[in-house]
Amino acid sequence: MSIKKRLILSNIGMILIPIISFFLLEIALGYLLFVVFQGNPQGAEMKWFIGLRFVAMAFILVVTNGILTYVVSKSIISPLQKLSIAAKKVGNGDLDSPLKSEKRDELGELTNTFDAMRIKLKDAKAAREKYEQNRQELIASISHDLKTPLTSIKGYIKGIQDGVANTPEKLDKYLNIISKTANDMDALIDELFLYSRLDLQQISFHFxxxxxxxxxxxxxxxxxxxxxxxxxxxxxxxxxxxxxxxxxxxxxxxxxxxxxxxxxxxxxxxxxxxxxxxxxxxxxxxxxxxxxxxxxxxxxxxxxxxxxxxxxxxxxxxxxxxxxxxxxxxxxxxxxxxxxxxxxxxxxxxxxxxxxxxxxx
The missing domain is CATH 3.30.565.10 (Histidine kinase-like ATPase, C-terminal domain)
Structure with a gap:
């Protein structure tokens, strides 16, 4: 039941319940005073009856109003308190506390919407952590894959400088290895560039x-x-x-x-x-x-x-x-x-x- 319907019924109840209760109580008091105890409707018993009617009316109004107000407010405040506690947990980084509601009112819908948001935040956090891990692995892999051929090239260049390649055949071999390694590095950089552009959606497709x-x-x-x-x-x-x-x-x-x-x-x-x-x-x-x-x-x-x-x-x-x-x-x-x-x-x-x-x- 929606909160609006609940409040309308509560207001109707605050009118109907006292009227019905007062009517039933008046009948009961009249029966006790004038039938059971055979009181005189023209005497002191009538004053008692009128006084008791007034007290009963005030009592019924206060009790009815208090009970209905408590019940309706509790049905609204209790979910709000749970939402407040859950919001504080989310604010402190706790995204593992589920919050479900079976109620079919605005607060129940709000509670389930909040829980759906918590799940999305949790998924986003996991995705961000995964992205950060992938980024670190990406940097480590790029560093490794570029450093290895660079080290090889530097080694062969050092060999040439130190005179190790002291024959035309050795020199040609060293230069061929350097050229091949440089081409491999160029292919690696090309793939890295393509991968990053695809990942950042910076490449246009012509279908x-x-x-x-x-x-x-x-x-x-x-x-x-x-x-x-x-x-x-x-x-x-x-x-x-x-x-x-x-x-x-x-x-x-x-x-x-x-x-x-x-x-x-x-x-x-x-x-x-x-x-x-x-x-x-x-x-x-x-x-x-x-x-x-x-x-x-x-x-x-x-x-x-x-x-x-x-x-x-x-x-x-x-x-x-x-x-x-x-x-x-x-x-x-x-x-x-x-x-x-x-x-x-x-x-x-x-x-x-x-x-x-x-x-x-």
């Missing part, structure tokens, strides 16, 4: 209709050319009669596929390297499966491979290298497309990365 069959046909031809040098192969499997038209940013989508295939090639441990892309056309979406025959991923690592700087390598100095941002960038770009990305893997057999995109109908 257009893209035929994924034609898109992957060109991509697979280029990828197969590179894999053939390593006795590998790249194939595309799709039903030519199906429609694979999606709305996507062509350049960003290519970055997604490049990141996935580059990641796959890092962990190829078979002599005959294989990458297979398969397209599935469903009612409202197209699913892309990119499968490799690499070393696979442990099941406990699978839920985290799309997180920033996550590597399945036990050591950060793994020979595979990489920024640890490739799949995180994939996830962010796919989310900007309104799609999603996930992975399945069998250790020792290979990994499949799945991409889901909305189909243009």
């Amino acid at each position: 257009e209709k893209v035929d994924l069959y034609a898109f992957f046909s060109d991509f697979i031809d280029e990828l197969a050319f590179h894999l053939e040098k390593e006795q590998g192969s790249a194939t595309l499997i799709a039903n030519k009669n199906e429609a694979y038209i999606v709305e996507a940013d062509r350049d960003k989508l290519k970055r997604v596929i490049t990141n996935i295939t580059q990641n796959s090639m890092k962990y190829m441990d078979k002599d005959n390297k294989k990458i297979q892309v398969q397209l599935f056309s469903e009612a409202n979406e197209v699913i892309v499966e990119i499968n490799d025959n690499g070393s696979g991923i442990k099941q406990e690592d699978l839920p985290f491979i799309f997180e920033s700087f996550y590597r399945t390598d036990a050591s950060r100095n793994s020979s595979t290298g990489g920024s640890g941002l490739g799949l995180s960038i994939v996830k962010q770009i796919m989310e900007k497309h309104g799609g999603s990305a996930w992975a399945e893997s069998m250790l020792g057999e290979g990994t499949s990365i799945y991409l889901k995109l909305k189909k243009v109908i």
Whole structure:
């Protein structure tokens, strides 16, 4: 019952209850004085009756008013006191004390709204703490990933300065290593820059209709050319009669596929390297499966491979290298497309990365 209805009923009760009570009490007093005790209506008993009526009327009014006021005020003040205590707890940083109300009035609604706000504040606090933790990990990871190649470059430059590279062959080797390491650093900085711009939503997307069959046909031809040098192969499997038209940013989508295939090639441990892309056309979406025959991923690592700087390598100095941002960038770009990305893997057999995109109908 709403507070407004409660107050109206209380006011009505303050009028009706005294009238009914006074009427019943007058009948009872009259019966006792003039029937039971056979009093004289014209004598002193009448004065007693009138006096008792007045006292009874005042008593009934005071008691009725007091009881109704207490009950109504308690139903309002009690929830307000609980809200006040809860507000003080929230103000002191305690966001773990729930406050629920089963009442269907304004205060019950206010109480539940306050508790919903507490939950949102708690979630925001957890998100802020997670963000701060990620920020610290980001700084530590950037520092590590930049310091390692810099140390290598400085070492080789020092070797050249000290005359260690005392033959043209050694000098050429040192310079090639320095050049490769500098290129790796440039790629790392490029990924860091892209990741930060995606995270800050500073990259614009230019969506257009893209035929994924034609898109992957060109991509697979280029990828197969590179894999053939390593006795590998790249194939595309799709039903030519199906429609694979999606709305996507062509350049960003290519970055997604490049990141996935580059990641796959890092962990190829078979002599005959294989990458297979398969397209599935469903009612409202197209699913892309990119499968490799690499070393696979442990099941406990699978839920985290799309997180920033996550590597399945036990050591950060793994020979595979990489920024640890490739799949995180994939996830962010796919989310900007309104799609999603996930992975399945069998250790020792290979990994499949799945991409889901909305189909243009």
